[in-house]
Amino acid sequence: MPACGELQDIDTQTIAEFKDVKANVERLLDAFKFRDALKEAMNLARIGNKYIADCEPWKVAKTDMKRVETILNISLQLVANLAIAFEPFLPFSSARLRKMINIDTFDWNQLGSTDLLQAGHQLAEPELLFEKIEDDVINFQLKKLEETKKANEAANYKAKEIKPNVPFEDFEKLDIRVGLIKACEKVKKADKLLKFTIDDGSGQDRTIVSGIAKFYKPEDLVGKRVCFIANFAPRKLKGIESQGMILSAEDFDGSLSVITTSADVKPGSQVC
Known part of the structure; x- marks a missing residue:
């Protein structure tokens, strides 16, 4: 020293x-x-x-x-x-x-003194006090924490309360059909939106825009049979006319899963 x-x-x-x-x-x-x-x-x-x-x-x-x-x-x-x-x-x-x-x-x-070490004091061999933590180690731990958080949320999940009863006639007003996804692509300048081209059995393709881009890659949806509401009034999303709404289930963590059929039913089949 x-x-x-x-x-x-x-x-x-x-x-x-x-x-x-x-x-x-x-x-x-x-x-x-x-x-x-x-x-x-x-x-x-x-x-x-x-x-x-x-x-x-x-x-x-x-x-x-x-x-x-x-x-x-x-x-x-x-x-x-x-x-x-x-x-x-x-x-x-x-x-x-x-x-x-x-x-x-x-x-x-x-603590706060300036004479803790006296002149001539012999120091020991120095070494690293803290090891450098690499990015991959940090990312691994963050992923592990996220997985633990999701597991805890899943274990403690409680379904939302059932909404008030509605007349059966209200349900009958909805025309829910099965559609075959022929094409799917991301909507430009819209992180959440996917544009679907759907065979609805009418002989004319139907376009539907859905906000599920965070949960699916477009190519993974092509060829699937999904349920959609066919008689919603058309509305424009990012300049694209959407002719219906694809139905999805919302999981405990907010992720969406499209409603599909267990069998290859014909496009245009009604859900009843």
């Missing part, structure tokens, strides 16, 4: 930045603001990184090694403070850091 020499303005400013860390962390912990308290502790690392970057000891070493000793002294004092500040949040990392700077014990009341 090098000795601390004459302090420059940047040294005194840096020391002033972290002298109140103990009071700030304790205040936040007392208010049960654990995340903010951890951020305050991590702020020591930010202060240290900025100090090293601003002082550029690798350049100063060419002309003034005494100045480099002061820079390293203050930097290592910051590291020692980090080892204390981390203890309530990352006890294992704190222990590893103390091992690297060769400190067996510490006193929480020393």
